[in-house]
Amino acid sequence: MKVLYFAWLRERVGVAEEQVEPPVEVRTVADLAGWLRARGGGHAHAFENPAVVRAALDRRHVKPDALLHGAREIAFFPPMTGG
């Protein structure tokens, strides 16, 4: 699936998007964040405090316990500061 990063998550990971193939036991948004964090380096830095990371599945806001199955695109970003 495609993973997008925005704002300081993008800067810490070092790329705006990437294609990932997580193992089957990665079922939820929180699972994926933990799996990405375990890659170390910039990913570990980006996901060091999961409580401040928000996510969207196929362009809709979701909670950490949302299931990934069938999603084409997931985005991780900090709380929004537009307006």
Next chain:
Amino acid sequence: MPAPSVSTLDAADLPLDAFQVRVQAEVFDASTETTGLVAGRTDVGAVVTFTGLCRADDQNGTPLAALTLEHYPGMAEEEMDRLLQEARTRWPLSGARLVHRYGRMVPGDPIVLVVTASAHRGAAFAAAEFLMDWLKTNAPFWKKEERPGTAADGTWVEAKGTDDAAADRWQKG
């Protein structure tokens, strides 16, 4: 059965462009947007226009040189459209426009525009405030601040608890 009296416009009778969402780098003109929204309409009794501008200092009074707005293309438009649909379920709106800019802005530049139109002012005022409050906490935009005399890279603005509180006021019990 008597025929219903024709007093208000049906959603089906509204102009196709009565509700519009745009995300753009270009500057917008609030007056042009408002005029465009009500052009040719005789059912609108109230229009509320809100413009959010880039200020020369932040919430702590620290001087600001510029803001850069990053957004999630695609989702930004979709989320703003969902906010508009939600507003329409709550108030009898005759039209609305939401315009949000991205890119680099300097103090005095317009960032966001909300225009709401209704038969009466109550709905137009309330819907504009609701849209602005929810836009701040739900539309995928992020601000980075540049300080005068520092390296151009800047720091990301942190979300404010007061914005969450403002958005939460509109939660249905």
